[in-house]
Amino acid sequence: MRIEDLDAYEIVEKRRIEDLNSESYLLSHKKTKARIALLSNDEENKVFSIGFRTPPKDSTGVAHIIEHTVLCGSREFPIKDPFVELVKGSLNTFLNAMTYPDKTVYPIASCNDADFQNLMHVYLDAVFYPNIYKTDKIFKQEGWHYEMEDESSDLTINGVVYNEMKGAFSSADDVLSREIQNSLYPDTTYGFESGGDPDHIYELTYEDYLDFHRKYYHPSNSYIYLYGNMDMAEKLDYIDKNYLSKFDYLEVDSEIATQEGFTSPKEVRKPYSILESDSELKNTYLSYNCSIGSTLDRKTYIAFDILDYALCSAPGAPIKKALIDKGIGQDVYSEYDNGIKQPVFSIIAKNADSFQKDEFVKTIVEVLEKQVKEGIDKKALMAGLSYDEFKYREADFGRFPKGLLYGLQIYDSWLYDDKLPWIHVEANNTFAELKKEVDGDYFEKLIVKYLLDNTHKTVLLLEPEKGLTEKKDAELADKLAVYKASLSKDEIKKIVRETKELKEYQETPDDPEDLKKIPLLKLSDLKKEAEQFKFEEREMDGVKILFHDIFTNGIDYLTFVFDLKNIDAEDLPYAAVLKKVLGMMDTKHYTYGDLYNEINIRTGGISGSISTYTDSSDVKKFETAFEISVKVLHDNLLYAFELVKEILTCTKFDDTKRLKEIFGEQYARLSSDLSSAGHQTAALRAMSYVSPAAFVSDQVSGIGYFRTLEELSKKVETDEGAKEISEHLYRLCRLIFRPENLLVDITGTEKEYENVPNESVKFAKALFTDECQKGNLEITTTKKNEAFVTAGQVQYVCRAGNYADKGLKYNGALRVLKVMMGYDYLWRNIRVLGGAYGCMSSYAKNGDSAFVTYRDPNLQNSIDVFEKASDYLRNFEADDRVILQYIIGAISDLDTPKTPSGKGTYGLTAYMCHAKMENIQKNREELLGTTKETIRSLAAYVDAFMEDNCVCVIGTADKIEESRSLFNVVEQLVKA
Incomplete structure (x- = not known):
């Protein structure tokens, strides 16, 4: 069957x-006018997505709540959480859903043909026939x-989205991005x-929520995308016969309105919350x-990304430098958002003052x-252009399939013009x-x-307000108390009854026969052999x-790995500082x-990292390495060696002014990052109490590093400091960047390897060889059990330890x-019953293990859930099908396709x-068995x-109190 033979399209x-090595098709479904875009090629990692234009008319989050709820049961899959069942038992390489300001997208990806078909089936049924009309409990x-x-x-x-967004609104950076968009396009x-x-x-009422789905989740308002090596005609025929053909055409008014330009610039001021003890300065x-x-201007779409680099994003860029020199902000950067109908370019000074x-x-x-009069630095423009073009040609998105990223990017034009999906x-x-x-x-x-x-612009000030979170919480508590007082006894009884009914609904197991309706692969569909690693020591x-x-x-991936065994433990945060300043001075x-x-x-690009590697034969041993990684077209490989040599051996660390700028920028960014990724921060810190390897990681990227950065930011203010x-920093360079x-x-x-040996020898000879006093990287851990207070509205709760220490x-x-x-015990008790947005666990080969929550309204309740986990496991009951689901889900995570750089x-x-292939294979067999x-x-x-x-907890003062x-230490995450 050919696409041309399909009468439905x-x-x-x-x-x-x-450019994409693909045959492209743009189709329209004749009956419903559903839009379809196809990229047919030889990519094994296949992608499907269905999206809808979903413009909200208020801030109740209706589009986001529907995104969550349509995945909670459907006509053919009537269980409470098909999404979780899929994650448990699918070989997917991507499975999620995303709400954007003007669209909602449901993408999936898999390398397995049967799995891909199953995922597509469940997602199509979810969006078109969800169970949300059958019960309001979803x-x-x-x-x-x-x-x-x-x-x-x-x-x-309570509610998952409600708590998720309380977490999102706890981040000042997220609030800023939101308010910028709102300020420019208020209508x-x-x-x-x-x-x-x-x-x-x-x-948001239940009725308005259902009306939103009725209006926008119709094939006539849909955008369907397929990518990869598959029988496209077969997929299209399936989609038509099983879903699209069941609907008639519907006129859906979902066009994204264009904001009329302002006649003059506007100024907007908005508050964000800080702690009472924080400074407003x-x-x-x-x-x-x-x-x-x-965004339909394809040339400007990329050009402004290049301007973003040349004007402000790059170190030393003129706007960044001018503002920093005047003391306006510790961190100055620009952002270009071209994923909406009318793109936005912003220049931002963080940690500034309103009077500035x-x-x-x-x-x-x-x-x-001045840039207009004298001309923009041509080299800066070429650098920004070269960087973007390299990224485009490389198309390496790490764990994310490139077909997925293409599929999301086409919405930047397709959503606003049905005939233009490919221009970007x-x-x-x-x-x-x-x-x-x-x-x-x-x-x-x-x-x-x-x-x-341009008069269509705003100056937005996001200003700190002490105790704003507490103030809002108190206002809501008062509002709810007044509302409760206004209720009759019967109305109060109704809320109590409905609370119990919801929990009963959440705790009631799905019908086993309904669970079996979720398609599942067989154990024989899974690869028995572990992926071989590939290296040759020369x-x-x-x-x-x-x-x-x-x-x-044609791209070489080059990494210079330096053993850190000769530095002291006290040097670790300084090594992290060194990583940040190299290439920036x-x-x-x-x-x-x-x-x-x-x-x-x-x-x-050239990037630095500090990594720890656990010895596979003795998990108490590990190596720590300072790494400089470069990706480069083969023709420029020699330049890569020269540039790295210049950075490692010729950097001038005595530029005090520049050090202050870098420390200020890093402090501003890390203070936001640690709280917005609080689950990772808390987990790393908790494991650092008992794990030397985790201690190293915390000292170079977590709270340990941040505390050193706080000290150095003060110390650098004095000449002596x-x-x-x-x-x-000079001393560390001489200790680390040595041939040995x-x-x-x-x-x-092999062809690209030809010049590597000679260049490596030349590189090694240029490194430091002078006598120096070497240290000894010995780590001592201490259990601290800390809580870090933020001005946010949610918690990140971690309980950690090490099983290998117990034999x-x-x-x-x-x-x-x-x-x-x-996706079972923690999901059910932390997310479903507890209302947290996320929950996870980890069990590393060196024994480091943790339970963690994400954007969690609770604290003690989550700790209690963690405490009962082993009891749950000791009494675990499940049939072979359920066990198979978990096995498939684990293999899926293990077998995510690797890019060439990922394979390296x-x-x-x-x-x-020092891994041995037989041990990796043994672990895989243990998994499969x-x-x-x-x-x-x-x-x-x-x-x-x-034991x-x-x-470690990052969260609100009241929950911590x-x-x-639980805690030996309670302090602010970001100290005043």
Whole structure:
């Protein structure tokens, strides 16, 4: 069967897209006018998605709540959570759903044909025939509901989306992005919060929620996308016969309105919450925001990303430098959002003061006018252009299938013009055009048109307000108390009854026959053999080289690995500082701005990291390495060696002014990152109490590093302190970047390897060889059990420990346990019953283990759930089908396809960990052989790590105080 033979569809366009090595089709479903875009190619990792235009008319989060709830049971799959059942038992390489300001998208991906078909089936049934019309309990669980345990209880509000968005609104950076969009487009869908504002979510009625689904979740308002190596005609025929043909055409008014341009710029002020003990000084966000035409302008779509780099994002860029020099903000950056109908370009000064607003605007305008008059630095434009083009050609999105990212990007045009899905993913010609424009005044004209003469812009101040969270919580509590007082006894009894009924609904097991309706692969469908790692250890003149012979399409992936065994434990945070400043300061031959441009013109990026590698034969041993990674087109490989050599051996650390700038920027960013990713922060900190490897990671990237950064930010203010810091960095370079510490890791083909040995030897000879006093990386851990208070509205709760210290050895079945706990015991008790947005567990090969919650309204309740986990496992009951689900889910996580760079990293990790293929295969067989009895035996592992009783929480003052006895230390995450 050919696509051309399908009577149900009209082919709007068919052509080859060489940029993507794909045959493209644009179709329309004749009966419903559903839009279909196809990219047929030889990619094994297949992608399907269905999306809908879903413009909200308020901030109740209706679109977001529907995204959650349609995945909670459907006509053919009537169980309470088909999404979870799929995650448990699918070989998916991606499975999720996303709510955007103007659309909702349901994408899936899998390399397995049968699995792909199953996922597509469940998702299509979910969006078109959800169970949300059968019971309001789905809406209450995922959206919001009033909650009262008994008639004397306080009236409260709970719900997964409600708590998720309380977490989102706890991040000032997230609030800023939201308010910028709202300020520029107040009369459109972008003037509302599609995810839901916690202050308004509880205004959404069940009836309005259902009406939203009826209106927008119709084939006539749908966008269907298929990518990869599959029988496209067969898939289209299936979609038509089973779903699209069952509907008639419906006129759906979902067009995204265009905001009329402002006649003059506007100023907007909004508050965000800080703790009572926080300072209001240097805590304001200043932003200069401009509307940038239409996302359908394919040239401007990319051009402004290049301007973003050249004007502000790059170190030393003119706007960033001018504002920092004037002391306006610790962290100055720009953002370009081209994923909406009218893109936004913003210049942001973080940790500034409100009174600096006028000077902020004046400085930006002066710099822009100067750029127009004197011309933008051509090298900066070429660097930004080269970087974007490299990323586009490489198409390496890590664990995310590239077909998925293409599918999401096409909405940037397709959503606003049915005939233009490909203009941004087919970009080679656009890059070629822009290269020609660098020598002219095209980019300068963009500045004049959109950043200077444009009246459609705002200046937004996000200002700190002490105790705003507590104030809002108190107002809501008062409002709920007044509401409860207004209720009759019968109405109160009704809420109590409905609270109990909801919990009974949540706790009632699904009908086993309904569970079997979720399609499931067989054990025989799973690969029995573990993926082979690939490396060959070579050497030339004493320099060790690790070679991964892998086809990379002309891109070399080069990593310089330096053993950190000769530094002291106290040096770890300084090593992390070193990682941050390298490439960001002047060197012998470059200013830091020129260096950054040179890097992006010559390479696809140079990045640093500090990694720990556990010895597979003795998990008490581990190595710590300082790594510099480069990706580069093969023709520029020699430049990569030269640039890294320049950075490691010629950096000038005695530029006090520049050190202050970097510390200020890092402090501002990390203070936000630690709280917004509180689950990772808490888990790393909790494990650092007993695990030397986790202690290292915390000292170089977690709270341990942040505390050192706080100290250094003060120390660098004095001449003596600045001198001490720079001398420490010079000393570390001489300790770390030495030939005897070096391993050169290269991923590419044998042909591309040809020049690597000689260049590696030359590189090693340029490293430090002078005598120096070496340290000894010995780690001592201490259990602290800390709580870190933030101005947020939710908790991140972790209980951690180590099972290997109790004599237990890693078992491949622990991967099954991770899936099972994350989507059964923890999911049911933490998310479904507790209302937290997320929950997870981890069990590393070195024994480090943790239970963690994410955006959690509770604290003590979650700790109690953790405590009962091993009892649950000891009494675990499940049939073979359920066990198979967990096995498939674990294999899916293990077998995610790797990019060429990912394969190289897999080989490097195996080498550094002294891994043996027979042990990896043994662990896989343990995973595949997991039984009910195996799961029960793993209760011992949970008991073992829980015995350490390591607790770390990031959360609100009131919840932490309620459980004060858990903690030895309580302090603010970000100290005043």
